[in-house]
Amino acid sequence: MNWDVIFKYIPLYKKAAWLTLRLGVLGIVFAILVGAICAVIAYYRVPVLKRIVAVYIELSRNTPLLVQLFFIYYGLPKVGVSVDAEVCGVVGLAFLGGSYMAEAFRSGLEAVDKIQTESAYSLGLSRAKTMRYVILPQAVSISVPAFMANIIFLLKETSVFSAISLMDLMFTAKDLIGLYYKTTECLFLLVVFYLIILLPISILGSVLERRLRYAGFGA
Amino acid sequence: MENEILKIEHIKKSFGDNIILDDLSLSVYQGEVIVIVGPSGCGKSTLLRCINALEGIQEGHIYLEGEEIKKDSKNLPKLREKIGMVFQSYDLFPHLSVMDNILLAPLKVQKRNKSEVIAEARALLERIGLADKENSYPRELSGGQKQRIAIVRALCMHPEILLFDEVTAALDPEMVREVLDVMLSLAKQGRTMLIVTHEMQFAKAVADRVIFLDGGHIIEEAKPCEFFENPKTERAKQFLNMFEFDAVKDSSK
Numbered sequence: 049m050n051w052d053v054i055f056k057y058i059p060l061y062k063k064a065a066w067l068t069l070r071l072g073v074l075g076i077v078f079a080i081l082v083g084a085i086c087a088v089i090a091y092y093r094v095p096v097l098k099r100i101v102a103v104y105i106e107l108s109r110n111t112p113l114l115v116q117l118f119f120i121y122y123g124l125p126k127v128g129v130s131v132d133a134e135v136c137g138v139v140g141l142a143f144l145g146g147s148y149m150a151e152a153f154r155s156g157l158e159a160v161d162k163i164q165t166e167s168a169y170s171l172g173l174s175r176a177k178t179m180r181y182v183i184l185p186q187a188v189s190i191s192v193p194a195f196m197a198n199i200i201f202l203l204k205e206t207s208v209f210s211a212i213s214l215m216d217l218m219f220t221a222k223d224l225i226g227l228y229y230k231t232t233e234c235l236f237l238l239v240v241f242y243l244i245i246l247l248p249i250s251i252l253g254s255v256l257e258r259r260l261r262y263a264g265f266g267a
Numbered sequence: 268m269e270n271e272i273l274k275i276e277h278i279k280k281s282f283g284d285n286i287i288l289d290d291l292s293l294s295v296y297q298g299e300v301i302v303i304v305g306p307s308g309c310g311k312s313t314l315l316r317c318i319n320a321l322e323g324i325q326e327g328h329i330y331l332e333g334e335e336i337k338k339d340s341k342n343l344p345k346l347r348e349k350i351g352m353v354f355q356s357y358d359l360f361p362h363l364s365v366m367d368n369i370l371l372a373p374l375k376v377q378k379r380n381k382s383e384v385i386a387e388a389r390a391l392l393e394r395i396g397l398a399d400k401e402n403s404y405p406r407e408l409s410g411g412q413k414q415r416i417a418i419v420r421a422l423c424m425h426p427e428i429l430l431f432d433e434v435t436a437a438l439d440p441e442m443v444r445e446v447l448d449v450m451l452s453l454a455k456q457g458r459t460m461l462i463v464t465h466e467m468q469f470a471k472a473v474a475d476r477v478i479f480l481d482g483g484h485i486i487e488e489a490k491p492c493e494f495f496e497n498p499k500t501e502r503a504k505q506f507l508n509m510f511e512f513d514a515v516k517d518s519s520k
Contacts, residue, residue: 164357171348172347173344173371185362189362
């Protein structure tokens, strides 16, 4: 292992990590929004919309992100919609993540006992207020483990971005290997940088999970 | 009797082919305590759930102070404010403290003044002996304490009528009493209440009228002393006999 090479490459990786993180966070934020909307539609079984949501979820979960990205990046320009690579990455991640987030939220919503809704209704709370003050807070805390797992999964999925020539961590590593053949150093840095991004989130996840478990709503 | 609060007219409720309530009518007057008894599956709980439209009905009408209660009506939340309901169990909100459980509806629905509701809640908690629990969470309380707080939560909405759906059925025997005592004191204050229970001694003590429900019909309706001492129908007799035990060992030997 050549440490000089490693130190020389660090700035390049930093730049790439920033891109990974920026696009990842943006994609995840949109995924959460899409997921929350889909989950509420599925929970209330809104006519028509619930079918669209069901189709979307199956489509999104049963196709690889790489295929989704190719479709958006190379496919859409053929019908006259050209998309910037970064926008394409964010949209792809949101499209993929939306369904995973939707399933996480929906299972959280459905895990809240029905009697909770009924006792809120019988206190005169409207549907919207029942959702906001009674169901949602409980559902969110139930979904935290699945939610955190999804965030980590989606951040890892960003490594596919290199396929549409976004200069993320994966792209940078492959590029440097191709140019200088410093395979060991480049892969070592790749692992280190992904860990730097993901470990804190992973740790935060288990801390949150433990705290919510001690807050133990059940019984 | 003077002021009719709740009027149930010829309601019919079925789940598919299964008829739960069949052409049932009932009037409840101000200050009256009505206890509904009957074998399990007779429709007691369903009746209460229909009154605040947690279940829809297929036929008939339900009026609260002259206003019709319907599952799809716009002002249903407004009507439900006037109907306090306490369930068998687990109806406190687990993510909120005792005080926040009580405050939620008065503040978010009725938009009342916070300090005023807090004062009222504290007075009520004091009365049921749980003044020190206002910052506790439901998981830290016993079943009996939870049910008493659920009653306080309902009271703070100033309901016209209170519905109790087997509120002691899930409790350990030693906790049943503390909950029933709270209900007795409410009856003494002249609250209008509809109570579904299996506690026959309690029913005898608290009721103005006892209604015996079976197969979705009101089979018998009487003052408690009459009903328990001298039931008119055979089915009521059979039902009351289930609560009696004959000695199996002769104690005179």
